[in-house]
Amino acid sequence: MLNSVTDDFRQHLRSLLPDAAFRELTDAYLKEPRGRYAAGDGFLVAPDSVDQVSRIMRACSNGRVSVVPYGGGTGLVGGQIASKNVTPVILSLERMTRIRDISPIDNVAVVEAGAILQSVQEAAQDADRLFPLSLASEGSARIGGLLATNAGGVNTLRYGNARDLCLGLEVVLADGTIVNGLSRLRKNNTGYDLRHLMIGAEGSLGIITAASLKLFPQPAGSATAMMVVKDPQAALGLLALAGSRLGGQISAFELISRVGLDFLAEVGPDIKTPFAETPEWMVLLDVGTFAGVDPETALEDLFVKASEDGMVSDGVIAQSEGQRAEFWAIRESIPEANRRIGSVSSHDISVPIARIPDFIDEAPGRLAMIGQFRINCFGHMGDGNLHYNVFPMPGKSREDHQSDRAEIKRVVHDLTHEMEGSISAEHGIGRLKVDDLITYGDPGKLAAMRLIKDALDPLGILNPGAVLAQPDH
Numbered sequence: 001m002l003n004s005v006t007d008d009f010r011q012h013l014r015s016l017l018p019d020a021a022f023r024e025l026t027d028a029y030l031k032e033p034r035g036r037y038a039a040g041d042g043f044l045v046a047p048d049s050v051d052q053v054s055r056i057m058r059a060c061s062n063g064r065v066s067v068v069p070y071g072g073g074t075g076l077v078g079g080q081i082a083s084k085n086v087t088p089v090i091l092s093l094e095r096m097t098r099i100r101d102i103s104p105i106d107n108v109a110v111v112e113a114g115a116i117l118q119s120v121q122e123a124a125q126d127a128d129r130l131f132p133l134s135l136a137s138e139g140s141a142r143i144g145g146l147l148a149t150n151a152g153g154v155n156t157l158r159y160g161n162a163r164d165l166c167l168g169l170e171v172v173l174a175d176g177t178i179v180n181g182l183s184r185l186r187k188n189n190t191g192y193d194l195r196h197l198m199i200g201a202e203g204s205l206g207i208i209t210a211a212s213l214k215l216f217p218q219p220a221g222s223a224t225a226m227m228v229v230k231d232p233q234a235a236l237g238l239l240a241l242a243g244s245r246l247g248g249q250i251s252a253f254e255l256i257s258r259v260g261l262d263f264l265a266e267v268g269p270d271i272k273t274p275f276a277e278t279p280e281w282m283v284l285l286d287v288g289t290f291a292g293v294d295p296e297t298a299l300e301d302l303f304v305k306a307s308e309d310g311m312v313s314d315g316v317i318a319q320s321e322g323q324r325a326e327f328w329a330i331r332e333s334i335p336e337a338n339r340r341i342g343s344v345s346s347h348d349i350s351v352p353i354a355r356i357p358d359f360i361d362e363a364p365g366r367l368a369m370i371g372q373f374r375i376n377c378f379g380h381m382g383d384g385n386l387h388y389n390v391f392p393m394p395g396k397s398r399e400d401h402q403s404d405r406a407e408i409k410r411v412v413h414d415l416t417h418e419m420e421g422s423i424s425a426e427h428g429i430g431r432l433k434v435d436d437l438i439t440y441g442d443p444g445k446l447a448a449m450r451l452i453k454d455a456l457d458p459l460g461i462l463n464p465g466a467v468l469a470q471p472d473h
Contacts, residue, residue, distance in 0.1 A: 017047065020095070029090050030081065031081070033075075051178075053091070065089055065461065071114070093114035094142070096144075100210065104128065114144065121134070136332045152425065169212075174456060179194060222286070223287055223295035226285075227312045236354070239382060252286040256281070260376045261330075263340075284330070345408040347387070349424075353384045390408050430467070
């Protein structure tokens with residue numbers, strides 16, 4: 001059994017750490033952004049070094065006190081929120097924000113886990129390099145949390161997930177052991193790769209305190225276009241055509257539906273599309289070109305060929321950085337419009353790219369057997385990741401469909417599983433999808449995961465209840 005933080009334990013931690021490590025516990029640390037998870041209490045500790053994290057973990061291990069790692073708090077599956085059964089230590093990395101080194105020659109940045117993504121992007125840009133991980137919460141999301149959830153974002157098509165952008169990690173294990181794994185090497189075959197165990201583990205195997213991140217040369221040129229497509233099948237054709245003509249120069253390929261645009265018109269933010277009539281489907285395409293390739297010409301040529309082949313019916317190429325930002329604002333504002341409408345059930349899924357049109361065609365009919373809904377389907381088509389969100393009809397609220405929520409999720413996840421997809425594409429498992437992982441996960445994999453958890457965290461103090469169901473003992 002795990003123990004709650006007691007007054008004696010608080011005093012013990014205060015004897016181990018400077019006063020600056022202790023901060024006021026506010027609601028921000030106890031609730032996740034969508035309000036679906038809330039913790040009862042916690043003892044907030046914010047160390048500023050790996051040594052201090054080690055001291056905390058050693059004390060918690062000796063006292064059998066649970067630890068909930070906290071990054072930017074932007075996670076959407078409850079991984080950063082403790083259960084209400086015990087009072088844990090909430091270990092915030094917010095003071096560990098140093099960018100320890102930027103090496104343009106190595107194309108590596110060594111940063112601490114509390115560094116905000118946008119700060120890392122800007123530090124790379126100052127060195128004439130690119131750190132390509134990019135997502136809507138980049139102004140508040142922290143590197144440790146992004147690695148712990150193996151975050152994706154809009155540039156995954158070209159550069160990969162957070163896992164693909166990490167060369168090495170500094171990690172503190174459950175007993176306080178420090179793993180000094182901040183490698184800058186592209187080739188390093190010296191036994192088990194603990195880095196890949198920690199990435200995506202959501203703090204259930206260790207506390208990430210720093211990372212060596214891959215940097216890239218800045219593209220020689222860049223351009224963004226919006227193109228109207230008839231349907232997702234046409235978008236799939238456009239993706240294939242773009243790949244054959246532009247190869248590794250495609251940074252992002254985002255599918256956007258009319259419903260998302262209607263939501264923006266209905267509840268805001270007040271953002272307009274560049275088209276006179278709202279299209280049923282459109283694609284936001286971003287390219288970063290090699291030297292000698294004019295990005296706007298490349299997109300113009302792509303549009304002409306796609307139009308000749310009947311894939312697109314209209315399109316606009318951004319003529320300035322301001323217009324480019326406006327195009328991206330449409331895509332990045334859709335989640336906020338979704339929040340204002342209030343979804344009945346939201347899903348972060350992936351299916352094989354070739355099956356995306358099939359999924360989008362099949363799912364509404366299955367959901368219609370439950371009731372009438374509006375569906376906002378959008379996302380990173382280039383890597384197969386869809387945000388498939390189900391909303392009430394006008395005049396209804398999500399509270400009117402609370403009894404339908406579990407069945408909606410089951411229908412969406414069943415279809416995802418049938419199509420050999422994943423019920424968690426980029427947000428992680430957290431606490432929200434623990435039961436789903438049991439339902440849809442491979443039994444052999446789950447058994448191996450449990451063995452790894454028991455080996456690295458035998459007392460079960462690291463983020464208990466996240467990723468894997470908490471044992472009864």
